[in-house]
Amino acid sequence: MSAELFRTCPESGLQFHKPAERLMKAHAVASIVFLLIGGVGALLVTLTRWPAVHLLPADRFYQLLTMHGVDMLIFWLITFEIAVLYFCSSTLLKCRLATPKIAWLGFALMMIGMVVNNLAVMNGDASVMMTSYVPMPANPNFYLGLILFAVGALIGCFVFLGTLVIAKEEKTYEGSIPLVTFGALTACIIAVFTIASGAIILIPTYLWSIGYINHIDPAMYRLIWWALGHSSQQINVAAHVAVWYAIAAIVFGARPLSEKVSRTAFFLYIAFLQLASAHHLLVDPGLSSEWKIFNTSYAMYLAVLASMVHGLTVPGSIEVAQRAKGLTNGLFEWLRKAPWSNPIFSGMFISLVGFGFIGGISGVIMGTEQINIIIHNTIYVPGHFHATVVIGTTLAFMSLTYFLIPTLFRKQVMFPGLVKWQPYLFGFGMAVFTLAMMGAGTLGVERRHWDMAFTDSMLGFDYPASAYTFMGIVGISGTAAVIGGAIFVLVTVLSVFFGKPVDSESAWGFTTSRVLRAEPIVVPEGGHAAAGKWGFAAPGTFLLAIFFLVIFVIYYVINWKYLASVWPIS
Amino acid sequence: MSAIQPPAEIVWWKQPLDRVEGTWIAIALTWSLIMFFMMPFWHIYGKQNLSNEAYRTTPQAFLAKTQAMVDEYTVRTETAANLPVVRPPPGSDVYLVGRLWQWWPLLEFEKGQTYRLHISSMDWQHGFSLQPVNINTQILPGYEMVLTVTPDTSGEQTIICNEFCGIGHHTMLGKIYVTEGGQ
Amino acid sequence: MNDQSSQDEIVRIPIMQRMLDNPFLLLFIGVVFPAVFYIIWGIMEIVTIPIAN
Ligand code: HEM
Numbered sequence: 001m002s003a004e005l006f007r008t009c010p011e012s013g014l015q016f017h018k019p020a021e022r023l024m025k026a027h028a029v030a031s032i033v034f035l036l037i038g039g040v041g042a043l044l045v046t047l048t049r050w051p052a053v054h055l056l057p058a059d060r061f062y063q064l065l066t067m068h069g070v071d072m073l074i075f076w077l078i079t080f081e082i083a084v085l086y087f088c089s090s091t092l093l094k095c096r097l098a099t100p101k102i103a104w105l106g107f108a109l110m111m112i113g114m115v116v117n118n119l120a121v122m123n124g125d126a127s128v129m130m131t132s133y134v135p136m137p138a139n140p141n142f143y144l145g146l147i148l149f150a151v152g153a154l155i156g157c158f159v160f161l162g163t164l165v166i167a168k169e170e171k172t173y174e175g176s177i178p179l180v181t182f183g184a185l186t187a188c189i190i191a192v193f194t195i196a197s198g199a200i201i202l203i204p205t206y207l208w209s210i211g212y213i214n215h216i217d218p219a220m221y222r223l224i225w226w227a228l229g230h231s232s233q234q235i236n237v238a239a240h241v242a243v244w245y246a247i248a249a250i251v252f253g254a255r256p257l258s259e260k261v262s263r264t265a266f267f268l269y270i271a272f273l274q275l276a277s278a279h280h281l282l283v284d285p286g287l288s289s290e291w292k293i294f295n296t297s298y299a300m301y302l303a304v305l306a307s308m309v310h311g312l313t314v315p316g317s318i319e320v321a322q323r324a325k326g327l328t329n330g331l332f333e334w335l336r337k338a339p340w341s342n343p344i345f346s347g348m349f350i351s352l353v354g355f356g357f358i359g360g361i362s363g364v365i366m367g368t369e370q371i372n373i374i375i376h377n378t379i380y381v382p383g384h385f386h387a388t389v390v391i392g393t394t395l396a397f398m399s400l401t402y403f404l405i406p407t408l409f410r411k412q413v414m415f416p417g418l419v420k421w422q423p424y425l426f427g428f429g430m431a432v433f434t435l436a437m438m439g440a441g442t443l444g445v446e447r448r449h450w451d452m453a454f455t456d457s458m459l460g461f462d463y464p465a466s467a468y469t470f471m472g473i474v475g476i477s478g479t480a481a482v483i484g485g486a487i488f489v490l491v492t493v494l495s496v497f498f499g500k501p502v503d504s505e506s507a508w509g510f511t512t513s514r515v516l517r518a519e520p521i522v523v524p525e526g527g528h529a530a531a532g533k534w535g536f537a538a539p540g541t542f543l544l545a546i547f548f549l550v551i552f553v554i555y556y557v558i559n560w561k562y563l564a565s566v567w568p569i570s
Numbered sequence: 571m572s573a574i575q576p577p578a579e580i581v582w583w584k585q586p587l588d589r590v591e592g593t594w595i596a597i598a599l600t601w602s603l604i605m606f607f608m609m610p611f612w613h614i615y616g617k618q619n620l621s622n623e624a625y626r627t628t629p630q631a632f633l634a635k636t637q638a639m640v641d642e643y644t645v646r647t648e649t650a651a652n653l654p655v656v657r658p659p660p661g662s663d664v665y666l667v668g669r670l671w672q673w674w675p676l677l678e679f680e681k682g683q684t685y686r687l688h689i690s691s692m693d694w695q696h697g698f699s700l701q702p703v704n705i706n707t708q709i710l711p712g713y714e715m716v717l718t719v720t721p722d723t724s725g726e727q728t729i730i731c732n733e734f735c736g737i738g739h740h741t742m743l744g745k746i747y748v749t750e751g752g753q
Numbered sequence: 754m755n756d757q758s759s760q761d762e763i764v765r766i767p768i769m770q771r772m773l774d775n776p777f778l779l780l781f782i783g784v785v786f787p788a789v790f791y792i793i794w795g796i797m798e799i800v801t802i803p804i805a806n
């Protein structure tokens with residue numbers, strides 16, 4: 001361990017392995033470039049789905065929607081996640097990164113793949129949506145780009161695992177890995193399964209597109225493609241939950257309520273979360289109800305249980321930390337006096353609430369075998385997943401970035417006054433956007449659809465006026481969220497490339513960050529529960545959790561009622 | 571130690587749970603099980619369940635069966651393209667083709683009667699979305715899906731394609747007319 | 754160093770904790786479970802779909 005290979009961040013106390021640091025920077029910057037490209041797509045697509053604007057012609061719309069889906073869901077999130085993996089292994093374990101050269105090879109493959117794929121889409125003969133369902137053909141480079149990217153990302157996963165092995169061997173830590181690293185490990189494991197499935201299906205599809213194979217079975221394709229498509233959302237879930245725990249630790253010095261519960265919850269993710277790929281096949285021909293019910297429910301909703309546990313323990317750990325600091329009045333003083341103008345915290349908290357209340361509830365409900373009949377492929381579906389991957393994952397990653405700009409890039413965050421508002425604009429814009437999409441979806445408005453008025457069709461159909469209102473709200477709130485996203489990209493790029501270096505502690509960034517210097521939380525007389533109520537260490541959080549459950553139950557019942565009003569089918 | 575540091579204790583598995591966690595886990599687990607058992611429950615007591623009856627087929631074979639039905643039961647044609655409207659007898663096997671970019675033929679059902687509706691695609695994947703009643707399923711080429719439906723509202727229903735199927739996707743419509751019984 | 758490993762032997766680590774501390778066991782579980790329940794079972798369902806008459 002030669003000393004010059006490491007640098008200790010004077011403010012946070014984090015220790016960076018320099019080769020790992022360079023890799024993290026490269027991945028973070030590249031991912032934000034994808035976010036920017038995907039964001040341009042988001043704006044144009046949203047303005048087209050806004051009926052009063054209807055901006056793009058049909059072919060451009062489908063082309064840009066393909067681009068938006070792939071660049072956002074695959075390139076932006078996975079590239080950022082590789083940076084998170086390196087941070088959680090090398091930095092948090094204070095360990096050298098395994099094989100930085102091979103990690104750079106992975107990075108190069110990801111970049112090449114991304115360029116090859118985007119050029120294919122730009123060429124105009126790969127507007128097949130990110131799902132590229134066979135037998136609709138795309139330019140072969142579309143698949144090739146995805147394959148190259150996947151191989152690169154897989155290399156990143158193995159570098160992460162290799163670093164865990166080195167850290168253990170070189171004993172850079174004692175006992176077990178930190179909880180956040182364990183969350184990252186969960187994401188990595190899911191990523192390995194995801195990418196392997198992707199390879200199993202995309203390689204034959206590539207060979208089919210260049211004429212070496214003459215048939216790919218569409219049912220088989222969907223089965224295995226969704227092991228890629230949906231599991232990659234589970235990488236995001238595991239990663240952003242890990243980021244929530246990290247930010248609770250960074251901002252409040254919070255410690256998990258119990259390692260056992262939080263880690264077991266992550267374990268339930270590892271074992272069961274990926275089964276939910278079946279969500280997409282609930283109304284497909286030929287799969288039995290037994291298969292559908294077992295898989296769509298993650299084997300009896302064990303992964304939902306895990307998410308509900310994280311949803312309690314993350315804010316619960318914040319509440320305990322706040323109460324230990326003396327914010328013990330009533331049920332919610334700890335929350336009222338939280339640092340709401342610190343975007344690292346506010347973004348994380350909006351991400352948590354939005355993910356749980358909007359994304360989580362809608363996801364479980366539309367993943368119910370029979371209820372899916374009234375939701376499949378309506379715009380309810382993008383409504384749901386923008387709440388998970390945008391409010392949940394993307395916003396959590398944005399918050400983390402505000403922490404990484406001073407610690408990793410050693411630059412001051414520019415325009416702090418503006419940045420304070422960014423999570424609110426982005427988060428609330430997206431919240432309205434997703435709810436309006438769900439409203440329109442409930443009225444049967446379709447996803448991936450250029451013209452809800454069907455003007456070019458021989459047979460017409462009229463949606464109710466309220467569906468148009470909902471889509472108008474989608475347009476307006478989507479545009480607001482795009483502005484929020486643009487502020488993030490702008491501030492990050494300007495700060496990283498043109499920002500003032502961090503010199504003194506006062507200029508360091510958002511002030512509440514304590515990280516490794518954290519004063520240990522003083523356990524009050526009689527344990528944490530004594531600072532709480534009813535023998536609960538985190539009574540305020542518990543009340544919020546009950547509130548969540550009540551909404552969940554009500555909305556669940558409403559959906560069954562709606563289903564019961566549909567024509568009998570068997 | 572915070573969540574970004576290794577746990578303070580070497581053995582953390584034996585740490586007692588806080589009451590707030592234990593209580594919430596019990597509640598959440600109960601709810602998870604209720605949601606799980608709701609699905610088989612609905613299979614027994616609910617009326618909206620896919621039978622998952624499906625067959626492997628080919629576009630040619632499926633089109634031939636559809637054509638036979640059209641030849642036998644067409645009652646009129648509609649639109650400038652003379653699309654056939656087919657009124658099959660209640661209880662019979664009805665065939666619906668999805669292809670770029672139409673649902674063919676148009677159908678006429680009688681309220682309260684049951685039909686075995688077979689659907690398949692001639693080319694790419696399509697989405698069968700019946701509006702405004704709101705029934706949605708995925709249609710694949712090479713597979714024939716059977717929905718046993720009993721229309722319980724009369725009037726006009728539109729079949730919209732809700733799986734992206736190329737540049738004409740947003741024009742791909744079909745109709746199911748439901749007449750009052752006894753007509 | 755030696756301290757640490759001998760300590761491991763003295764302090765008996767519960768089996769569940771050992772499992773959660775073993776990334777490669779977890780990797781195995783995380784790949785095999787979905788591969789069996791979702792993919793293999795699913796493929797079996799698809800290949801057994803009967804041929805239409
Ligand atoms: C301000 C930000 C955003 C806006 C306004 C926005 C808007 C939209 C709209 C209008 C659609 C089209 C829905 C349809 O017609 O089917 C869409 C699709 C989609 N968006 Fe976004 N989006 C945003 C950010 C994101 C982000 C950050 C991600 C991923 C992390 C994302 C992932 C997707 C995906 C995967 C699709 C589906 C593409 C497909 O159907 O193939 N979006 N988005």
Ligand SMILES: [Cu+2]
Nearest residue numbers: 696731735742
């Ligand atoms: Cu279609």
Ligand SMILES: [Cu+2]
Nearest residue numbers: 731733735739
């Ligand atoms: Cu279509």
